[in-house]
Amino acid sequence: MPSETVLYELTDHGVAILTLNNPERRNALSSETLAALERLLAQLANDSDVRVVVIRSHGPVFSSGHDLNELVNGDAEDYATVFAACTRVMEAIRLLPKPVIAQVQGLATAAGCQLVATCDIAVAADTAAFATPGVQIGLFCTTPGVAVARSVMPKKAMEMLLTGRAISAQEALEFGLISRIAPPGDLEEEVMTLAMQISSTSAHTLALGKAAFYQQIEMDRPAAYQFAGQVMVDNLLADDAKEGISAFLEKRPPVWTT
Amino acid sequence: MPSETVLYELTDHGVAILTLNNPERRNALSSETLAALERLLAQLANDSDVRVVVIRSHGPVFSSGHDLNELVNGDAEDYATVFAACTRVMEAIRLLPKPVIAQVQGLATAAGCQLVATCDIAVAADTAAFATPGVQIGLFCTTPGVAVARSVMPKKAMEMLLTGRAISAQEALEFGLISRIAPPGDLEEEVMTLAMQISSTSAHTLALGKAAFYQQIEMDRPAAYQFAGQVMVDNLLADDAKEGISAFLEKRPPVWTT
Amino acid sequence: MPSETVLYELTDHGVAILTLNNPERRNALSSETLAALERLLAQLANDSDVRVVVIRSHGPVFSSGHDLNELVNGDAEDYATVFAACTRVMEAIRLLPKPVIAQVQGLATAAGCQLVATCDIAVAADTAAFATPGVQIGLFCTTPGVAVARSVMPKKAMEMLLTGRAISAQEALEFGLISRIAPPGDLEEEVMTLAMQISSTSAHTLALGKAAFYQQIEMDRPAAYQFAGQVMVDNLLADDAKEGISAFLEKRPPVWTT
Numbered sequence: 001m002p003s004e005t006v007l008y009e010l011t012d013h014g015v016a017i018l019t020l021n022n023p024e025r026r027n028a029l030s031s032e033t034l035a036a037l038e039r040l041l042a043q044l045a046n047d048s049d050v051r052v053v054v055i056r057s058h059g060p061v062f063s064s065g066h067d068l069n070e071l072v073n074g075d076a077e078d079y080a081t082v083f084a085a086c087t088r089v090m091e092a093i094r095l096l097p098k099p100v101i102a103q104v105q106g107l108a109t110a111a112g113c114q115l116v117a118t119c120d121i122a123v124a125a126d127t128a129a130f131a132t133p134g135v136q137i138g139l140f141c142t143t144p145g146v147a148v149a150r151s152v153m154p155k156k157a158m159e160m161l162l163t164g165r166a167i168s169a170q171e172a173l174e175f176g177l178i179s180r181i182a183p184p185g186d187l188e189e190e191v192m193t194l195a196m197q198i199s200s201t202s203a204h205t206l207a208l209g210k211a212a213f214y215q216q217i218e219m220d221r222p223a224a225y226q227f228a229g230q231v232m233v234d235n236l237l238a239d240d241a242k243e244g245i246s247a248f249l250e251k252r253p254p255v256w257t258t
Numbered sequence: 259m260p261s262e263t264v265l266y267e268l269t270d271h272g273v274a275i276l277t278l279n280n281p282e283r284r285n286a287l288s289s290e291t292l293a294a295l296e297r298l299l300a301q302l303a304n305d306s307d308v309r310v311v312v313i314r315s316h317g318p319v320f321s322s323g324h325d326l327n328e329l330v331n332g333d334a335e336d337y338a339t340v341f342a343a344c345t346r347v348m349e350a351i352r353l354l355p356k357p358v359i360a361q362v363q364g365l366a367t368a369a370g371c372q373l374v375a376t377c378d379i380a381v382a383a384d385t386a387a388f389a390t391p392g393v394q395i396g397l398f399c400t401t402p403g404v405a406v407a408r409s410v411m412p413k414k415a416m417e418m419l420l421t422g423r424a425i426s427a428q429e430a431l432e433f434g435l436i437s438r439i440a441p442p443g444d445l446e447e448e449v450m451t452l453a454m455q456i457s458s459t460s461a462h463t464l465a466l467g468k469a470a471f472y473q474q475i476e477m478d479r480p481a482a483y484q485f486a487g488q489v490m491v492d493n494l495l496a497d498d499a500k501e502g503i504s505a506f507l508e509k510r511p512p513v514w515t516t
Numbered sequence: 517m518p519s520e521t522v523l524y525e526l527t528d529h530g531v532a533i534l535t536l537n538n539p540e541r542r543n544a545l546s547s548e549t550l551a552a553l554e555r556l557l558a559q560l561a562n563d564s565d566v567r568v569v570v571i572r573s574h575g576p577v578f579s580s581g582h583d584l585n586e587l588v589n590g591d592a593e594d595y596a597t598v599f600a601a602c603t604r605v606m607e608a609i610r611l612l613p614k615p616v617i618a619q620v621q622g623l624a625t626a627a628g629c630q631l632v633a634t635c636d637i638a639v640a641a642d643t644a645a646f647a648t649p650g651v652q653i654g655l656f657c658t659t660p661g662v663a664v665a666r667s668v669m670p671k672k673a674m675e676m677l678l679t680g681r682a683i684s685a686q687e688a689l690e691f692g693l694i695s696r697i698a699p700p701g702d703l704e705e706e707v708m709t710l711a712m713q714i715s716s717t718s719a720h721t722l723a724l725g726k727a728a729f730y731q732q733i734e735m736d737r738p739a740a741y742q743f744a745g746q747v748m749v750d751n752l753l754a755d756d757a758k759e760g761i762s763a764f765l766e767k768r769p770p771v772w773t774t
Contacts, residue, residue, distance in 0.1 A: 071494055072503050079494045083487035091483070099678050120674045138460045138502025138512060139493055140467025142474070143486045149475050151671055153434030155409055158378045161471060162357050162456055162464070174432070174690070176669030198678055202654045209656025209677060216658070217665050218478045220734045225607070228659045229599035235655055236587055236595045244654025245588050254654060329752055330761050337752045341745035349741070396718045396760025396770060397751055398725025400732070401744045407733050411692030413667055416636045419729060420615050420714055420722070432690070476736045 006036040014051030015195040016044050016098075023059025029111050030067035034085040041092040048258075051199035051206070053096065054191055055119060056103035062128065065110025071139070083143060086111055090118045090147065094214060097207035099198050103191040104128045105184065107166070110141050113177075117147035120210065122178040123194065124169045125187045130177060133164035152176050202240035204258035209235075264294040272309035273453040274302050274356075281317025287369050288325035292343040299350040306516075309457035309464070311354065312449055313377060314361035320386065323368025329397070341401060344369055348376045348405065352472060355465035357456050361449040362386045363442065365424070368399050371435075375405035378468065380436040381452065382427045383445045388435060391422035410434050460498035462516035467493075522552040530567030531711040532560050532614075539575025545627050546583035550601040557608040564774075567715035567722070569612065570707055571635060572619035578644065581626025587655070599659060602627055606634045606663065610730060613723035615714050619707040620644045621700065623682070626657050629693075633663035636726065638694040639710065640685045641703045646693060649680035668692050718756035720774035725751075 007019040018040055020027040027033075044050045057063060070082055093100050093115075102119035109131045116122045116130065132141035132148060141148075141161055149157045152175040160167060172178045182190040198206070212231040216224040235241050239257045247254035265277040276298055278285040285291075302308045315321060328340055351358050351373075360377035367389045374380045374388065390399035390406060399406075399419055407415045410433040418425060430436045440448040456464070470489040474482040493499050497515045505512035523535040534556055536543040543549075560566045573579060586598055609616050609631075618635035625647045632638045632646065648657035648664060657664075657677055665673045668691040676683065688694045698706040714722070728747040732740040751757050755773045763770035 068503050068507060072500065072507065074494075076491050076495060079491045080487065083490050087483045087487055091480070094479075120671075120678060122671065135459050135463055135467060136502070137506045138463045138496075138498040138500075138514070139490070140463050140470070142467055142470045142489045142493065143483065145467075145471050146474055146479065146482045146486045149471065150479065151669060153409060153411075153669075154475065155378075155380065155434050155437045158471065159437045161467060162378060163452065175434075176671050176691075179671045179675045194679065201651050205651055205654045205656050206678070209651060209658055209661075212656070212658045213661050213665065213674065213677060214479075216662055217670065221610075221662065221666065221730075222607070224662045225603045225659065228662045229596065229603055231658045232599050232655070233592050233595045235658065236590075237592060238654075240654040242588065242654075244652070245584050248653045249584060249588065256654070326761050326765060330758065330765070332752075334749050334753060337749045338745065341748050345741045345745055349738070352737075393717050393721055393725060394760070395764045396721045396754075396756040396758075396772070397748070398721050398728070400725055400728045400747045400751065401741065403725075403729050404732055404737065404740045404744045407729065408737065411667060411669075412733065413636075413638065413692050413695045416726075416729065417695045419725060420636060421710065433692075472737075 005030070005033045006040060008040055010049060013196045014049055014199045015192065016050040016053045018053065018055045020055075020057035020063055023057070023061065025067065026061040026064035027057045027059060027112070028064050028067040029086060029115070031070060031082060031085060034089050037089045038085070038092060041089065041096060044098065045096055048203070050098060051203050052098055052195045053100045054103055054195055055100060055115065056105065056191070060106045062104045062106050062108040063112030063115055064107070065112045065114070065144070086143065090114060093118050095211070097211065098203070099206055099210060101191055101195055103187060104178065105187060107131070110134055110144050114144035114147040117144070117151040117177060121194070123180045123182060123187065123191050124172065124178045125184040126169045126181045127184055128169045129166040130172045131164060131166035132160045135162060136164045148177065202244065202256040202258055204238055204240050205235065263288070263291045264298060266298055268307060271454045272307055272457045273450065274308040274311045276311065276313045278313070278315035278321055281315070281319065283325065284319040284322035285315045285317065285370070286322050286325040287344060287373070289328060289340060289343060292347050295347045296343070296350060299347065299354060302356065303354055306461070308356060309461050310356055310453045311358045312361055312453055313358060313373065314449070315363065318364045320362045320364050320366040321370030321373055322365070323370045323372070323402070344401065348372060351376050353469070355469065356461070357464060357468060359449055359453055361445060362436065363445060365389070368392055368402055372402035372405040375402070375409040375435060379452070381438045381440060381445065381449050382430065382436045383442040384427045384439045385442055386427045387424040388430045389422060389424040390418045391424070393420060394422045406435065460502065460514045460516055462496055462498050463493065521546070521549045522556060524556055526565060529712045530565055530715045531708065532566040532569045534569065534571045536571075536573035536579055539573070539577065541583070542577040542580035543573045543575065543628070544580050544583040545602060545631070547586060547598060547601060550605050553605045554601070554608060557605065557612060560614065561612055564719070566614060567719050568711045569614055569616045570619055570711055571616060571631070572707070573621065576622045578620045578622050578624040579628030579631055580623070581628045581630070581660070602659065606630060609634050611727070613727060614719070615722060615726060617707055617711055619703060620694065621703060623647070626650055626660055630660035630663040633660070633667040633693060637710070639696045639698060639703065639707050640688065640694045641700040642685045642697045643700055644685045645682040646688045647680060647682035648676045649682070651678060652680045664693065718760065718772045718774055720754055720756050721751065
């Protein structure tokens with residue numbers, strides 16, 4: 001079942017590019033688009049040729065969030081289905097054993113802003129903007145708030161959520177919602193350079209490190225240290241760490257097995 | 259039982275204004291003032307004419323925190339009574355089903371800084387300053403630290419708490435302690451514009467969204483998503499979301515029922 | 517058992533200075549160095565002449581983290597021993613009943629960056645830099661990530677961890693990883709002024725306040741308030757708070773008993 005709303009390509013360097021391709025609908029995260037993302041992310045998770053993932057979109061809007069046509073005239077079960085699908089995509093990104101970079105060329109609102117907040121790294125054009133405007137249509141951005149509140153300090157999140165105000169890329173950078181900004185003309189190159197830098201490191205190390213990071217931040221500090229210490233030991237016993245440390249000590253480039 | 263230390267007025271737009279009015283005592287949060295705030299907040303919670311709350315103060319100091327005269331020559335029970343009263347006010351703000359904006363015209367110290375950190379949004383004059391100086395009088399600002407540590411990163415909080423240094427409004431904005439700054443002459447207008455913008459949205463949506471935000475940030479991420487998804491469904495089934503989304507799709511202004 | 521890799525001195529003002537003194541090995545946190553730090557921190561904890569601790573180092577590198585020679589050719593038990601020793605030092609700093617200031621003159625990487633993140637306050641030369649570069653040698657900086665993720669927002673931490681990029685002192689300040697920056701020539705004076713300011717306050721108050729801060733940030737907000745309120749009562753019943761508040765009300769300098 002091919003989807004035209006999400007395009008997929010894989011570069012020579014193992015960079016998988018998912019492109020939201022429904023600019024007429026402002027790249028809304030419709031059920032069709034969410035299903036396509038879920039299916040593609042599951043596929044990427046198991047594809048050893050894929051080392052890092054970029055999520056970007058076509059058109060002036062990165063993503064406007066849920067398709068509002070799916071949020072009227074339904075019943076509780078219908079709506080629960082929509083939010084469950086969205087959460088599965090967000091969690092698939094978070095749990096994917098490869099880094100995911102959001103490349104944000106334009107406005108990201110509501111669940112579109114949630115998508116940016118959920119990616120491991122986000123690079124935005126300095127002309128991009130970010131908002132959680134649901135309050136203005138009577139639908140508070142509560143699920144986007146789960147991701148936003150875990151990316152920026154509460155006062156910043158609360159101002160966004162209570163007013164719906166769009167913040168600039170510069171503000172988003174200062175708040176912690178995104179990782180870097182670039183001139184629009186340099187955005188793609190900046191993202192690809194970053195993606196290739198990451199793709200040149202050990203896939204096993206990235207998978208183990210990403211998973212451990214998000215697990216330990218949910219723990220209290222002593223538990224986090226106990227867990228993280230065991231992860232370090234496991235990491236050291238893997239071939240790529242042996243190779244990487246040996247190469248470093250021998251002042252030669254490493255040759256990864258993953 | 260009227261109190262002269264906290265004034266109350268309600269604007270035509272549903273903006274409730276609480277004004278700390280004891281500038282001679284640097285707007286200390288005395289037991290009398292805390293009791294007045296607690297009583298007024300309980301009243302506002304149940305007043306459907308009130309859509310948003312502003313806390314501000316008269317005089318050069320926003321609030322100097324606890325009245326130190328109440329923190330000498332007492333016993334454990336006396337002191338516990340004071341801190342319980344203060345916590346009840348802070349929690350009443352946090353749990354109030356309406357947004358609360360701090361309008362900070364001057365110095366906010368100790369529990370006064372805690373009050374700013376506790377409000378959902380804080381707008382400060384660019385001449386305002388913020389401190390948790392208890393360490394300098396042998397009384398570490400531990401309760402203010404509960405709110406400050408949930409507003410700014412730990413290194414920022416710890417420097418404030420261990421040194422008692424007053425930070426500028428600009429620093430407070432960068433740290434995340436406050437939401438916006440304005441020239442002193444524009445502060446009131448900035449706050450009222452913001453308050454009226456928020457008061458023009460659905461009261462039900464604001465109540466549901468504010469409560470859900472603070473509940474989900476205490477959960478681990480998967481639990482937060484499960485909870486938030488259910489909140490979104492409940493929100494969608496309410497009249498104001500139906501009206502808001504329909505109005506948006508029909509390109510007309512919404513008419514809220516709450 | 518004296519160690520030459522960590523020097524110790526105590527100033528007249530109760531400022532204990534621990535100096536990493538192995539610049540040839542980039543002040544690596546070898547097992548020998550970790551053992552010396554653990555032993556010295558245990559000694560400082562119980563020395564009532566010590567009011568505040570500074571951790572600094574000699575040479576161009578603050579600390580490069582673990583000694584990689586200890587992380588090759590070992591087995592799981594060997595490696596677990598290394599990370600357990602490192603965690604004990606980090607936790608000893610966190611649990612030390614005296615404030616700890618990192619004075620960072622140069623590059624701090626991996627567990628060296630973790631050390632900076634762990635101190636209560638960190639002051640860096642504006643020429644210093646910070647990185648968690650383990651990913652580049654196949655060993656993800658998972659344990660440093662425990663401290664870094666509790667100092668900066670997740671997108672900032674993740675970019676550091678996934679790319680290994682060194683961030684400048686200015687970025688580290690903005691992210692929240694450090695507390696202040698200073699020109700290299702002013703760094704020591706800035707730190708000593710800060711240390712003496714802190715050492716002039718009550719040791720009992722500092723101990724109680726530091727411990728309570730890190731305990732309450734691990735609790736949910738209502739539990740944190742209940743705990744913090746009790747800490748305030750205990751603080752008020754101690755001699756130094758009685759003296760400090762009385763002195764303040766009587767407009768005279770306090771005379772601490774601790």
